[in-house]
Amino acid sequence: MVGRRATGAPAGRGDRTDEAVWPVGDWGVGSDEWGQGQLRKVTVAAACGCSCSAALRVFSSISRRGHTSAASLLLLSPSRPASERLLLGPSPRFATRLQSSSSSSSHQSAASARRGGRMWSSSQASTRGVIEVGIVEAGPSHFPKRPATRNSSRLNLSRAYAIKSSSVGSRTRLCLGQCCQMKSSNCKCKMGWSPQPPSGLRHHLRVYSSASEAVLPSQSDFSKLLVGNEKIGVLLLNLGGPETLDDVQPFLFNLFADPDIIRLPRLFRFLQKPLAQFISVARAPKSKEGYASIGGGSPLRQITDAQAEALRKALCEKDIPAKVYVGMRYWHPFTEEAIEQIKRDGITKLVVLPLYPQFSISTSGSSLRLLESIFREDEYLVNMQHTVIPSWYQREGYIKAMATLIEKELSTFPEPQKVMIFFSAHGVPLAYVEEAGDPYKAEMEECVDLIMEELEKRGIKNSCTLAYQSRVGPVEWLRPYTDETIIELGQRRVKSLLAVPISFVSEHIETLEEIDVEYKELALESGIKHWGRVPALGCEPTFITDLADAVIESLPYVGAMAVSNIEARQPLVPLGSVEELLAAYDSKREELPPPVTVWEWGWTKSAETWNGRAAMLAVLALLVLEVTTGKGFLHQWGILPLFR
Numbered sequence: 001m002v003g004r005r006a007t008g009a010p011a012g013r014g015d016r017t018d019e020a021v022w023p024v025g026d027w028g029v030g031s032d033e034w035g036q037g038q039l040r041k042v043t044v045a046a047a048c049g050c051s052c053s054a055a056l057r058v059f060s061s062i063s064r065r066g067h068t069s070a071a072s073l074l075l076l077s078p079s080r081p082a083s084e085r086l087l088l089g090p091s092p093r094f095a096t097r098l099q100s101s102s103s104s105s106s107h108q109s110a111a112s113a114r115r116g117g118r119m120w121s122s123s124q125a126s127t128r129g130v131i132e133v134g135i136v137e138a139g140p141s142h143f144p145k146r147p148a149t150r151n152s153s154r155l156n157l158s159r160a161y162a163i164k165s166s167s168v169g170s171r172t173r174l175c176l177g178q179c180c181q182m183k184s185s186n187c188k189c190k191m192g193w194s195p196q197p198p199s200g201l202r203h204h205l206r207v208y209s210s211a212s213e214a215v216l217p218s219q220s221d222f223s224k225l226l227v228g229n230e231k232i233g234v235l236l237l238n239l240g241g242p243e244t245l246d247d248v249q250p251f252l253f254n255l256f257a258d259p260d261i262i263r264l265p266r267l268f269r270f271l272q273k274p275l276a277q278f279i280s281v282a283r284a285p286k287s288k289e290g291y292a293s294i295g296g297g298s299p300l301r302q303i304t305d306a307q308a309e310a311l312r313k314a315l316c317e318k319d320i321p322a323k324v325y326v327g328m329r330y331w332h333p334f335t336e337e338a339i340e341q342i343k344r345d346g347i348t349k350l351v352v353l354p355l356y357p358q359f360s361i362s363t364s365g366s367s368l369r370l371l372e373s374i375f376r377e378d379e380y381l382v383n384m385q386h387t388v389i390p391s392w393y394q395r396e397g398y399i400k401a402m403a404t405l406i407e408k409e410l411s412t413f414p415e416p417q418k419v420m421i422f423f424s425a426h427g428v429p430l431a432y433v434e435e436a437g438d439p440y441k442a443e444m445e446e447c448v449d450l451i452m453e454e455l456e457k458r459g460i461k462n463s464c465t466l467a468y469q470s471r472v473g474p475v476e477w478l479r480p481y482t483d484e485t486i487i488e489l490g491q492r493r494v495k496s497l498l499a500v501p502i503s504f505v506s507e508h509i510e511t512l513e514e515i516d517v518e519y520k521e522l523a524l525e526s527g528i529k530h531w532g533r534v535p536a537l538g539c540e541p542t543f544i545t546d547l548a549d550a551v552i553e554s555l556p557y558v559g560a561m562a563v564s565n566i567e568a569r570q571p572l573v574p575l576g577s578v579e580e581l582l583a584a585y586d587s588k589r590e591e592l593p594p595p596v597t598v599w600e601w602g603w604t605k606s607a608e609t610w611n612g613r614a615a616m617l618a619v620l621a622l623l624v625l626e627v628t629t630g631k632g633f634l635h636q637w638g639i640l641p642l643f644r
């Protein structure tokens with residue numbers, strides 16, 4: 001990855017919407033509940049990015065339920081020429097792009113081509129604020145009445161509102177961000193739900209029905225449409241960290257007892273807790289040293305709480321009254337505690353938002369797995385509608401916020417254009433990516449591409465590198481390693497490095513100690529003359545606003561539709577239920593080899609690690625023996641007494 005450069009602008013970003021391509025007469029909302037049997041034509045449309053994938057997901061749900069024979073889905077993106085319509089067959093897998101060849105070259109950037117040319121992917125759409133329309137046509141026989149289910153992810157087409165914003169263009173964002181922003185001092189919903197959204201908001205929203213077309217009156221504005229009588233909750237998921245030095249060992253125990261962190265083969269699962277106990281006790285002294293050096297505990301809780309409050313305010317300013325909860329995976333406030341509070345508050349719609357921009361089995365995946373087990377066993381939660389935003393590294397607001405931080409930090413260097421931008425991501429064991437299909441590495445690389453593209457648009461053309469930090473244990477992790485890369489860059493006479501922590505959105509031990517202290521020291525020793533570090537996003541306003549937009553964009557789909565990303569051929573679905581996301585993921589997953597018991601002889605990469613460790617142990621044992629007994633090779637050769 002060293003020296004990778006991102007070129008070109010993503011397709012369609014910033015394109016002006018052409019009203020002419022909107023088949024206005026043809027689209028509308030099926031006002032019937034799913035399965036009334038009267039629906040001849042249903043249009044699923046929504047603004048702002050999630051629509052394309054949402055339409056795909058509706059279509060895919062229909063396909064999966066066997067109602068496919070006459071159904072077809074036409075996706076129209078107003079930010080693209082009419083020639084780029086997608087006609088989807090019985091499954092999105094067989095998507096055919098109509099007349100795509102004529103337009104693809106002009107609209108597909110090098111970066112999107114590198115990412116597989118997913119011109120219709122929701123991730124790109126949501127990055128761009130595109131409005132897209134999907135039309136499902138089917139006769140009554142294709143919409144048989146569905147029995148009511150307890151499944152929280154049931155498909156309910158009446159919830160798929162058609163929304164059209166009059167201010168079309170690259171920044172449509174459901175209109176809310178532009179014409180309805182209120183100053184935080186005006187924010188009425190301090191701690192709960194405002195009974196009525198403020199009146200006088202002009203959303204320019206039009207809701208179409210298959211029979212008629214009507215402009216929404218102001219009191220039935222968009223936020224009311226989304227919120228209605230629902231009590232909306234947002235659950236922020238994060239890892240958690242020890243708040244005192246006494247918390248360190250039990251925190252480490254919780255972490256290593258997680259089968260998504262230390263993966264043992266089924267047969268050895270009974271060893272999970274004893275192993276966690278052993279490793280946590282063994283690692284605690286080193287970890288404690290680290291936490292002691294950053295003030296005696298992790299700042300993660302405080303920062304995440306502040307982000308939750310900032311997000312609540314941002315949502316409130318956008319007329320979406322919601323409660324925001326924090327659920328940590330390995331320390332207080334535990335996810336279980338957050339869920340109890342959600343139940344006590346009577347939340348009816350929940351948006352689950354992991355605070356990791358990129359998805360990994362070991363982070364968001366682990367928290368979702370926990371949620372799944374909690375949801376499955378609880379009557380209230382089974383019936384509560386929810387959706388998950390599994391990763392959001394591609395969102396425009398996040399990318400721009402990161403670019404702005406980098407730009408600002410670059411300007412502090414004596415020669416900004418000569419600085420190498422050093423993206424350092426938390427690593428994961430290689431087997432997660434190569435054997436278990438963790439999308440983490442792919443998402444990380446795409447994320448770096450997007451940030452570099454954004455910087456390039458601002459005229460910043462520095463070189464960059466991506467490496468992985470914080471490896472733990474004897475297995476091989478994602479390469480290149482941060483420490484080795486720093487040394488290599490020093491040898492290549494790179495003189496200025498700007499470290500960018502890319503997998504975290506808050507400061508914690510791995511930024512404050514590992515990057516700021518250990519890697520800085522290593523860099524200076526390796527010949528780097530100028531070192532800088534970009535701060536984590538924390539409560540940076542552009543970032544928080546973007547998270548709020550992500551939540552708002554997901555609301556029409558809470559409980560309405562969810563389908564596997566794999567089925568829809570997305571890099572990762574922007575939305576889905578916990579259950580379906582994990583089901584999709586699990587169906588692809590292979591059992592990982594055990595991380596600790598792997599032993600290979602020969603000169604493979606992992607054998608190198610193990611053989612090296614075995615040799616070190618043997619040498620150490622000989623040394624101890626020699627020092628304690630005073631006999632051995634070193635004494636015979638007269639070497640050891642020299643050190644006395």
Ligand SMILES: C=CC1=C(C)c2cc3[nH]c(cc4nc(cc5[nH]c(cc1n2)c(C)c5CCC(=O)O)C(CCC(=O)O)=C4C)c(C)c3C=C
Binds near residue numbers: 287
């Ligand atoms: C994207 C972020 C993270 C990934 C991926 C991740 C994977 C991962 N981590 C460990 C082991 C440890 N992680 C520890 C702390 C820690 N890790 C992350 C983030 C990711 N981990 C955070 C935010 C924190 C909390 C830091 C804090 O301030 O408290 C620790 C404890 C700290 C230490 O002793 O170094 C360990 C251990 C593994 C094994 C893993 C993937 C399998």
Ligand SMILES: [Fe+2]
Binds near residue numbers: 470
């Ligand atoms: Fe970690």
